[in-house]
Amino acid sequence: MAETVRVKPAAHSALRLSPVTLLRVAIVLTLLACWELLAASGWLYRDVVPSLLAIGGAVYELLSHGEYYFNLGVTAGEIGVALLIGGTGGLLVGLALGANRFLSKAFESYLYYLGPTPKIIFFPIMIMWFGVGPGSKVAMGTISCFFPIVLSVAAGMRQIDKVLIRVGKSFRAGTWQMVMKIYLPAMRHPIINGVRLGLGVALIGTLLAETKLSNKGIGFLIIQAYSLFDMPRMYAMLIVLFVLSIGANALVGRLGGLDSIKRF
Amino acid sequence: MNTLAIARIHRAAPLIGLLVVVVFIVLIEFLIRIGIVNRFIVPPPSEIIGSFKRVIVEEDIIHRFFVTATECLTAGVMLTVFGVAGGVLLHRFKLLQQATETWIAAMASAPTVLMYPLFLVIFGRSAWTMIMMGFVAALPPVILKTLEGLSSTRRVLIDVGRSFNLTPTQQFWKILFPAAMPTIFVGIRLGLIFALINIVGVEFLINFGGLGALINDLAERYDLAGTYASICFVILVSVLFFMGLEKVERWLRPFE
Amino acid sequence: MPISPSTADRAAPSRRTADAILTVGNIDMRFETPDGTLVAVDDVSFTVAPGEFLSVIGPSGCGKSTLFNVIGGLLGGYQGRVTVAGETITGPHASIGMVFQEESTFPWRTVTDNVAFPLELIGMPKQKRIERARHFIRLVGLDGFENRYPGELSGGMRQRVSLARTLASEPKILLMDEPFAALDEQTRLLLGDKVLQIQQDLKQTTLLITHNITEAVQMSDRILVMTYRPGKVKRIVDIDLPRPRTSEIVGSEAFGRYVAQIWADLREEASRGMQDDESRALHPGGARP
Numbered sequence: 001m002a003e004t005v006r007v008k009p010a011a012h013s014a015l016r017l018s019p020v021t022l023l024r025v026a027i028v029l030t031l032l033a034c035w036e037l038l039a040a041s042g043w044l045y046r047d048v049v050p051s052l053l054a055i056g057g058a059v060y061e062l063l064s065h066g067e068y069y070f071n072l073g074v075t076a077g078e079i080g081v082a083l084l085i086g087g088t089g090g091l092l093v094g095l096a097l098g099a100n101r102f103l104s105k106a107f108e109s110y111l112y113y114l115g116p117t118p119k120i121i122f123f124p125i126m127i128m129w130f131g132v133g134p135g136s137k138v139a140m141g142t143i144s145c146f147f148p149i150v151l152s153v154a155a156g157m158r159q160i161d162k163v164l165i166r167v168g169k170s171f172r173a174g175t176w177q178m179v180m181k182i183y184l185p186a187m188r189h190p191i192i193n194g195v196r197l198g199l200g201v202a203l204i205g206t207l208l209a210e211t212k213l214s215n216k217g218i219g220f221l222i223i224q225a226y227s228l229f230d231m232p233r234m235y236a237m238l239i240v241l242f243v244l245s246i247g248a249n250a251l252v253g254r255l256g257g258l259d260s261i262k263r264f
Numbered sequence: 265m266n267t268l269a270i271a272r273i274h275r276a277a278p279l280i281g282l283l284v285v286v287v288f289i290v291l292i293e294f295l296i297r298i299g300i301v302n303r304f305i306v307p308p309p310s311e312i313i314g315s316f317k318r319v320i321v322e323e324d325i326i327h328r329f330f331v332t333a334t335e336c337l338t339a340g341v342m343l344t345v346f347g348v349a350g351g352v353l354l355h356r357f358k359l360l361q362q363a364t365e366t367w368i369a370a371m372a373s374a375p376t377v378l379m380y381p382l383f384l385v386i387f388g389r390s391a392w393t394m395i396m397m398g399f400v401a402a403l404p405p406v407i408l409k410t411l412e413g414l415s416s417t418r419r420v421l422i423d424v425g426r427s428f429n430l431t432p433t434q435q436f437w438k439i440l441f442p443a444a445m446p447t448i449f450v451g452i453r454l455g456l457i458f459a460l461i462n463i464v465g466v467e468f469l470i471n472f473g474g475l476g477a478l479i480n481d482l483a484e485r486y487d488l489a490g491t492y493a494s495i496c497f498v499i500l501v502s503v504l505f506f507m508g509l510e511k512v513e514r515w516l517r518p519f520e
Numbered sequence: 521m522p523i524s525p526s527t528a529d530r531a532a533p534s535r536r537t538a539d540a541i542l543t544v545g546n547i548d549m550r551f552e553t554p555d556g557t558l559v560a561v562d563d564v565s566f567t568v569a570p571g572e573f574l575s576v577i578g579p580s581g582c583g584k585s586t587l588f589n590v591i592g593g594l595l596g597g598y599q600g601r602v603t604v605a606g607e608t609i610t611g612p613h614a615s616i617g618m619v620f621q622e623e624s625t626f627p628w629r630t631v632t633d634n635v636a637f638p639l640e641l642i643g644m645p646k647q648k649r650i651e652r653a654r655h656f657i658r659l660v661g662l663d664g665f666e667n668r669y670p671g672e673l674s675g676g677m678r679q680r681v682s683l684a685r686t687l688a689s690e691p692k693i694l695l696m697d698e699p700f701a702a703l704d705e706q707t708r709l710l711l712g713d714k715v716l717q718i719q720q721d722l723k724q725t726t727l728l729i730t731h732n733i734t735e736a737v738q739m740s741d742r743i744l745v746m747t748y749r750p751g752k753v754k755r756i757v758d759i760d761l762p763r764p765r766t767s768e769i770v771g772s773e774a775f776g777r778y779v780a781q782i783w784a785d786l787r788e789e790a791s792r793g794m795q796d797d798e799s800r801a802l803h804p805g806g807a808r809p
Binding site: 226 | 273274276277278280281284285305332360362363364370374375377378379380381382384385386396405406453457460465467476479480483488491493495498499502503504507
């Protein structure tokens with residue numbers, strides 16, 4: 001008897017949706033309904049708010065053509081190379097700044113204050129240096145992601161609990177052992193976090209450069225849709241781009257175990 | 265142990281850093297003069313410094329600065345009002361927070377500024393395109409930081425308030441809000457910086473308005489030294505802006 | 521009671537020096553600060569015999585932690601000599617295992633991997649080192665928690681992980697710096713029992729740095745009392761309490777007498793330290809009178 005009493009509510013709550021889920025569904029439905037009403041009302045000039053059906057169609061259209069995947073590949077390649085160059089450079093410079101107090105006092109404030117400046121304004125210079133092709137886009141991505149990675153690696157290295165380093169030394173760990181078994185694992189979170197921030201800004205730097213001047217890549221497709229005034233296609237591309245970049249960001253975090261950060 | 269000698273070297277570090285930067289600039293100048301670096305790709309630093317006056321007088325950079333500053337300020341006011349209000353709202357209604365916090369965090373990591381062509385369609389070639397872009401791109405961090413500040417108020421402070429029988433309104437204004445203030449300001453500072461970055465960026469991209477557009481103008485006219493000078497100017501402005509915000513932040517929390 | 525260097529030497533008979541496993545000889549440690557020279561450790565000498573439990577006790581700021589780092593080989597630039605089994609140390613020595621005051625477990629390693637850390641460094645095969653680690657985990661009474669992360673354990677349990685990790689390196693001398701300082705009184709007493717039991721079972725030579733009188737009397741064969749700035753040896757007290765001991769000894773009359781005796785020595789030093797702190801808080805950066 002007691003058992004059935006205990007089981008019953010459990011079975012019920014499994015079928016019932018939690019209030020949070022209900023609220024989420026309600027918010028999404030309300031937003032979509034408002035959108036659709038706005039689209040149907042015709043208050044805004046034509047096509048600024050296209051109907052959901054049109055946007056859905058455009059997403060389908062976009063994803064079913066090879067052209068999109070080709071341009072996605074171009075952009076992803078540019079961002080990948082940018083992350084590789086900027087990330088490696090950032091990691092090395094960050095390690096040097098984190099390990100050496102003198103270097104950090106001499107140079108880190110320059111990087112710290114250059115970090116939050118708009119990077120896209122360097123694009124004209126990058127075009128002069130690396131041409132109008134993918135080179136200048138890679139350069140934009142590189143200078144974008146260099147700063148957050150340097151700063152979080154340097155800060156991460158300084159934040160390592162000093163006692164852990166003393167533990168390593170007390171057990172007479174060699175330099176390589178110290179790096180592999182203490183420094184890098186202890187800095188894992190700031191490094192991953194730096195890469196995550198770097199990925200975000202490299203994406204923005206590369207894509208904005210593509211919207212300004214290019215003939216391929218996702219940024220080019222977006223600005224092309226703008227100039228053709230193909231609003232459903234532009235929405236479709238923004239939606240897919242947002243999904244991809246939020247996904248990539250979450251993936252980097254997941255790979256680095258950032259979601260388990262609370263356990264520590 | 266010559267710890268004192270080491271301390272003295274460390275005190276001189278910023279000066280040595282500056283010296284290295286100056287030497288680097290002089291070296292570039294030298295390399296350009298002897299023709300190893302192409303002066304049509306990198307103009308000599310002396311020429312860039314020389315063109316500052318021209319950029320200020322002929323290109324009316326001061327006016328452009330005020331255009332950009334006004335856009336940033338407007339976006340900043342909107343960010344403060346809506347961002348803080350949003351954070352308070354989410355803190356007040358826990359269910360809403362549970363439902364939407366991850367969405368807002370996802371938006372903070374999305375390349376929002378890529379929506380600028382859309383904003384251009386909606387708001388046209390006007391200052392509002394920049395203002396709205398800056399506002400939308402910088403809103404999520406302000407909301408999240410406000411929320412973080414309010415929810416990380418130490419439990420014991422809240423209990424102190426309850427022990428004095430404060431009404432919920434008093435509890436908010438006397439305990440929660442002051443305790444969250446430093447974190448909220450961090451959010452506003454981040455928001456303003458994001459707004460500045462995005463506003464200058466969009467000005468440059470759509471070639472309209474303040475400082476960003478000036479860089480684009482000069483680049484399109486192949487005025488190399490002018491382009492470099494105006495880029496230096498924008499960097500200078502944003503670094504000073506950033507430093508100023510840090511000063512204000514320190515002034516706002518003297519007790520830490 | 522008058523204090524002279526001779527009283528300090530009284531408790532270190534030559535027999536102990538002869539077969540001592542650890543000899544600390546005339547250690548002097550000075551730091552240059554903007555306010556002048558700070559003498560942290562001033563001519564400190566003592567020896568530890570194999571299997572002995574020696575505690576160094578003193579008020580905060582008496583140079584205990586400096587001494588800990590010097591003996592552990594983590595701090596150079598001192599005068600004097602530290603020898604382990606006749607060998608002068610020049611850096612961290614394989615025969616000395618350190619347990620730190622701070623939280624020092626690796627948060628990214630499980631309990632087993634934490635304890636196996638020193639074995640991993642010497643290249644012991646995985647299977648074997650896990651077995652060894654398990655042994656020491658049992659020894660400190662953490663069986664069942666092998667695959668947990670430190671973040672999932674309490675402070676007392678994490679400190680036991682640190683202890684097991686150090687024991688796993690099988691040091692000849694266990695060197696501990698206030699390992700229970702961050703714990704509450706009851707956990708501290710119970711953990712003291714555990715350490716005592718392990719120390720007695722393994723006949724582990726142990727040097728404990730502490731500021732806690734109860735803890736020192738509960739566990740030690742001898743207690744070395746240090747003075748406040750400069751840190752000198754004030755007295756070495758023999759603790760003639762029966763072994764094996766547990767925390768129950770805390771209630772005995774003899775225990776109380778030892779505690780009172782050591783407090784009498786320490787009180788003067790601690791109050792000097794307190795006055796010093798107060799004057800420094802009043803005149804920050806100013807020279808001390």
